Amino acid sequence: MTRDTSPITGGSTVADGHTALTEADELADLRVERTPRPGRWIAIAVILVLVAMLGHALVTNARFQWSVVGQYLFNGFIFGGILRTLELTGLAMLIGVLGGIGLAVARLSENPILSYMSRLYIWFFRGTPVLVQVLILFNLSALFPRLSLGIPFGPDFISGSPNTFLQAFTTAVIALGFNEAAYMAEIVRGGLLAVHPGQRDAASAIGMTRLKSMRYIVLPQAMRIIIPSTGNEVIGMLKNTSIVSVIALPELLFSAQIIYSRTYQTIPLLLVASIWYLVMTTVLTLAQTRLERHYGRSDRSTATGVRSWSLLRSVRTSMPNRGATQ
Amino acid sequence: MTTPAAPLVRAQKVHKSFGQVEVLRGIDLDVYSGDVLCIIGPSGSGKSTFLRCINHLEKIDSGLLMLDGKPIGYRRRGNTLRELKDRDLATFRSQVGMVFQHFNLFPHKTALQNITEGPIRVKGISPTAARAEAEQLLERVGLAKFGAKYPRQLSGGQQQRVAIARALAMHPKLLLFDEPTSALDPELVGEVLEVMRDLARDGMTMIVVTHEIGFAREAASNLIFMDEGIIIEQGDPREVISNPHHERTKAFLSAVL
Numbered sequence: 195m196t197r198d199t200s201p202i203t204g205g206s207t208v209a210d211g212h213t214a215l216t217e218a219d220e221l222a223d224l225r226v227e228r229t230p231r232p233g234r235w236i237a238i239a240v241i242l243v244l245v246a247m248l249g250h251a252l253v254t255n256a257r258f259q260w261s262v263v264g265q266y267l268f269n270g271f272i273f274g275g276i277l278r279t280l281e282l283t284g285l286a287m288l289i290g291v292l293g294g295i296g297l298a299v300a301r302l303s304e305n306p307i308l309s310y311m312s313r314l315y316i317w318f319f320r321g322t323p324v325l326v327q328v329l330i331l332f333n334l335s336a337l338f339p340r341l342s343l344g345i346p347f348g349p350d351f352i353s354g355s356p357n358t359f360l361q362a363f364t365t366a367v368i369a370l371g372f373n374e375a376a377y378m379a380e381i382v383r384g385g386l387l388a389v390h391p392g393q394r395d396a397a398s399a400i401g402m403t404r405l406k407s408m409r410y411i412v413l414p415q416a417m418r419i420i421i422p423s424t425g426n427e428v429i430g431m432l433k434n435t436s437i438v439s440v441i442a443l444p445e446l447l448f449s450a451q452i453i454y455s456r457t458y459q460t461i462p463l464l465l466v467a468s469i470w471y472l473v474m475t476t477v478l479t480l481a482q483t484r485l486e487r488h489y490g491r492s493d494r495s496t497a498t499g500v501r502s503w504s505l506l507r508s509v510r511t512s513m514p515n516r517g518a519t520q
Numbered sequence: 521m522t523t524p525a526a527p528l529v530r531a532q533k534v535h536k537s538f539g540q541v542e543v544l545r546g547i548d549l550d551v552y553s554g555d556v557l558c559i560i561g562p563s564g565s566g567k568s569t570f571l572r573c574i575n576h577l578e579k580i581d582s583g584l585l586m587l588d589g590k591p592i593g594y595r596r597r598g599n600t601l602r603e604l605k606d607r608d609l610a611t612f613r614s615q616v617g618m619v620f621q622h623f624n625l626f627p628h629k630t631a632l633q634n635i636t637e638g639p640i641r642v643k644g645i646s647p648t649a650a651r652a653e654a655e656q657l658l659e660r661v662g663l664a665k666f667g668a669k670y671p672r673q674l675s676g677g678q679q680q681r682v683a684i685a686r687a688l689a690m691h692p693k694l695l696l697f698d699e700p701t702s703a704l705d706p707e708l709v710g711e712v713l714e715v716m717r718d719l720a721r722d723g724m725t726m727i728v729v730t731h732e733i734g735f736a737r738e739a740a741s742n743l744i745f746m747d748e749g750i751i752i753e754q755g756d757p758r759e760v761i762s763n764p765h766h767e768r769t770k771a772f773l774s775a776v777l
Contacts, residue, residue, distance in 0.1 A: 395577055396624035396683075400638035400690055401614025403606050410641055414628050 262462035266453065267469065275449025276470055282366055282435040282445055287428055289371025294378025301383055312379065319376035325437050328369040332362070332441045366438040366445075374431060381423045385416035425482035429475050436471075446470055526589060528553045528694060528725055529574060534583035536569060543569045545749035546583070551694075551727060551742075556720045558736035558757065559729045561746035562772055567729045568621075570746070571696050574727065575616040576609060587616065587694070614642050617687030621699040623679040625671040631658065631682045632667035635689045642690070650689075657685040661715050677708030681715055688719075695719065697728040713739075733776055737761050745769045 252258060266272060300312035319327070334341075335355055342353030389412050397407035439448035447467050454463040527550035536544035543566040551557050559567045572578040573585060576593035585592045593609060594601035604612065625634050635654035639645040658664050661681040671679050680700055687695055697716065701709040713735050720726060720739045730736060736743055736757050743757035745764070753760055753769045761777075764770045 390624070392620060392622055392624035393626065395618075396620065396626070398577060398610070398613055399575060399616075399618035399620075400686065401610045401642040402638075403610040405606075406610075406641055410637065411626055415626075 257461065258465070259459060259462040262459050263465050263469070266450075266459075266463060266466045269453075269466075271449055271453065272446070272466060272470070275444055275446040275467075276474075278363075278444060278449075279432065279435050279446040279474075282363075282370065282438065282443075283428065283432045285367045286370035286374055286435070287424075287431055289367065290374025290378045290427070290431070291424065293371065293375030294380075294382050297375055297379035298382035298386060301379060302386060316376045316379055319373050324370065324373045324434060325440065327373055328366065328438055328441060331369045332365045362438070362441050362443040365441060366435070366443050370431065370434065370438070374427065377427060378424070381427070382416070382420055384423075385418075385420035386412065388419050389415045422482065422486045425478070425485055429478045429482065432474055432478065433471060436467075527551055528555075528588060529727070530584075530586045530589075531570075532584045532586075534570070534573065534585055535581045536566075536573060536578060537581055543749050544573070544580070547749075547751060549744070549751065551725065553693075553725050554723050555725055555742055556740050557727045557742045557744065558740035559727065559744045559746055560731065560733065560736060560772070560776075561744075561752075565746045566749040567746045568698050571618075571698050571727060571729050574694075574696055575613050575618055576604075577618075579603070587612075610642070614638070614690050615693050617690055617692035617695040619680070619683050619687055619695065619697045619700050621702050623671070623676070623683045623703070625679055625683055625686070627671050629670075630667065631663065631669050631671070631674065634671070634682055635686045638686065638690045654685070654689060657688055658682070660688075660718075661685045662711070675708060676704045677711045680704065680712045684712075684715055684719075693725065695724055695726045697726065697730065699729050699731065701730065701732055731776065733761060733773070745772065747772070 297312045297315060300308040301316070303309050303312075330337075340353060340355060342350035344350035344353070393411055393415065394407055397411040402411070435445050436447040438445060439451060442448065444452060450463040450467040454460045457463075529549070529551040531547045531549040534544050534547040535542065543564075545566075547566075547570055559570070561567050569578055573580050574587075574592065579593065590596075591601060593612070594603055595608075603609075625631075626637065629637060632651065632654050635657055636647065636650040639650040639653065640647055655664070655667060658667055661684055663678060663681055663685075666674065666678060666682075671682070674682065684695075684700075700716070701712050704712065709732070713732060716726070716728070716735070717739050728736075728740070740757040742754065743760045744754040745752045745760065745766075745768075747768050753764060753766050760769065761773060764773055
């Protein structure tokens with residue numbers, strides 16, 4: 195069969211019976227040609243060259259000192275740092291989530307003072323760098339030489355210098371947690387607002403109190419929006435914990451810094467820290483993808499979330515007419 | 521205790537504004553047990569707002585709205601009305617069922633769970649008993665095999681029938697319908713109206729805000745035409761529809777019929 199790629203000449207020669215017959219034949223054999231995309235192949239070539247250059251540098255540049263990286267990768271001191279990073283992430287997120295729910299509920303409250311205070315909190319903690327917040331809290335004793343817990347303007351139960359309560363770890367957990375609460379508040383608020391108001395009406399109409407309506411109807415629906423975003427926040431928090439290295443808390447980054455300040459093997463130890471951060475964020479990302487898939491499944495649209503992991507797959511699926519030409 | 525002649529719902533000079541706009545401008549109305557009251561009228565006439573006031577989803581500004589002789593949403597002490605606490609309000613609402621224009625089924629629950637949610641969480645009925653009754657209710661609305669389906673797996677008509685079953689599960693004294701068929705594809709309207717006709721025949725007290733003039737003519741015991749926050753005309757549905765007295769009623773009916 196001849197393969198004619200000229201545009202379809204519909205019905206222009208219908209009068210001629212012979213031509214009509216061959217046209218039918220040709221129609222049966224008609225194929226849509228793959229659109230040539232030379233630009234795409236040029237881009238791939240350029241990228242491959244760049245990747246090769248990077249790979250070459252990684253292997254041949256002796257200053258990367260991969261042997262040192264290998265030496266410290268499973269070092270006990272580094273593991274101690276990893277453990278502290280995980281503790282910090284967990285505790286700060288706990289404060290963040292609980293604080294965030296409280297702030298979100300306050301923000302949506304009908305009580306104008308509560309709502310305003312919540313907005314003020316969020317404005318301050320989102321509007322200043324978390325690094326500054328960590329430093330302020332760490333230097334609280336300069337501001338309040340003596341802190342006490344007791345009845346306002348009345349007797350104290352406990353009192354002392356902030357330095358005795360706020361050691362590096364506590365400071366870090368509180369500062370990161372309070373900062374996170376501001377971000378979580380917006381996420382929780384978004385989740386609560388995304389639940390259709392008719393749901394509250396329906397819950398009220400069957401005789402639910404506000405608390406029951408929140409517990410059984412609104413929150414379970416808001417969770418679908420809140421949980422995936424919270425996963426993102428956990429990943430962000432894990433990396434953000436590195437900033438508390440400024441208050442000499444030996445989490446992963448500062449543990450690496452302690453070693454290289456002694457050995458001067460700066461780059462290899464930063465690589466060790468980076469590798470472990472990547473390992474942890476990758477595990478968390480995988481967990482988050484599963485979580486999103488879980489929550490997306492019962493969702494109305496199945497198209498949400500779950501990005502393809504395979505770069506190859508995404509290149510392939512975006513290539514047109516792969517199936518058509520067989 | 522109410523005497524047999526006392527109305528189930530009584531509205532006296534009910535006013536309600538949203539900001540500057542007065543949507544209810546003095547509604548007077550009595551609904552007796554067993555009545556099927558249909559409310560028709562152009563959009564923005566206040567009929568849905570009035571319906572929402574009857575279970576205190578909206579608060580009235582002045583006047584008196586009573587169910588069974590007790591003020592709706594308020595407690596009367598001498599000459600003052602104080603709004604009920606959340607818990608008492610919930611108890612009051614549990615005896616008034618409501619069916620919404622957009623169904624408002626709980627999307628994270630199956631059809632059966634939508635129906636059992638109220639009996640279990642509000643009335644404290646055992647899950648087994650609640651489920652057994654929910655299955656009967658599903659059968660009553662013609663959806664016996666659909667208990668395990670989620671709302672998104674059901675058609676609009678099916679969802680609305682589940683919503684009716686959900687309201688019935690609380691054994692309400694009164695059922696409110698807020699344009700129950702307005703969000704439905706035309707071919708699905710019939711199945712919902714059929715269920716509502718059955719309820720009317722069984723003696724359920726119903727207040728129905730609707731645009732279905734045919735349903736109002738057949739099933740209603742009383743018809744109200746509302747416009748601009750007041751009742752323009754009321755009476756026997758056949759009489760009002762075939763022989764309206766007021767110009768506005770005539771204009772509205774000729775536009776929708």
